[in-house]
Amino acid sequence: MIETSGSTGVPKRVALSVDALLASAAASAGAMGGQGQWVLALPAHYVAGAQVLVRSLAAGTEPVLYGEGHFDPLRFAALAGELTDDLRYTSLVPVQLARLVDAAEGGAREVGSALRRFDGILVGGQALDRGLRERAEMLGARLLTTYGSSETAGGCVYDGAPIGTTLVREVDGLLEISGPTLAEGYLGDPERTSAAFHEEDGVRWYRTGDLGDVHDGRVTVRGRSDNVIISGGEKVLLDSVEQLVRSRPGLGDAVVVAADDPRWGQVPVVVATATADLGGLRALVAEQLGRAAAPARIVTVAELPHLSSGKPDRVAAAGLARGDARDEPLA
Missing domain, CATH: 2.30.38.10 (Luciferase; Domain 3)
Incomplete structure (x- = not known):
């Protein structure tokens, strides 16, 4: 039984059979080039972490466990060095990958070496920004984006191809x-x-x-069909806004949520750890996605709320957005 994260709704308890879990592990091994040894850097009570354990059981290998605590790139790099199998893998969420890439680009050579040590790095849980992927691959990381859910025993589509x-x-x-x-x-x-x-x-x-x-x-x-708002009578897909916002410097970890607005009904709001030029961001989004999609404001926080799975806590982020003063959206 896997309880979903509940990032946007009520948590659900998903019942998975042994056959479903092993079928997923076999499909993953086929897509990645074989079974191997894993670093478990995600909570094991979420499906992506549980599948690392299932894949390890199926392969007969001993996973290296990160354990609890804040994700530290140097600690992760040290654990990657403990892998002994010919094929080495890990599964991450984008925020973890971003921290590793930032550290490697900032001069932490051992982190760059750790990224190159893996034969495959699965990245899932949310959309991976194209710019972050390019930066990681420039460092020599071999990435596979995954799409799936607890209801599909984890990732079942790798880089757009069903496995x-x-x-x-x-x-x-x-x-x-x-x-x-x-x-x-x-x-x-x-x-x-x-x-x-x-x-x-x-x-x-x-x-x-x-x-x-x-x-x-x-x-x-x-994006999620339940992550769509109506702003000024127009549909706005918040996931598309978020992907575009994250392409801007300093906003790679930003979350876009809905906030009520007395004039427009609802508006997109950016919650981020960095400040940005609101006018420029509005203009960029309006040009590519339409004026209704332009963020109404940017709420800057010291740290973004995350679930224990590593995914953004969108319920908490929406609460932060509601507590900030309103600005008029792009006219």
């Missing part, structure tokens, strides 16, 4: 997934289970709730 026998399709703009890694359902919640899982022509499908499309076998994820 193993996973099938992904688009239905009315939303992604659905089928394959041997699907969960049994939600523990003690038959109504939610029947709403998320359904059978068609003898094939069981999971409704992800994610916006996206599939072309020539490649999956593109646009």
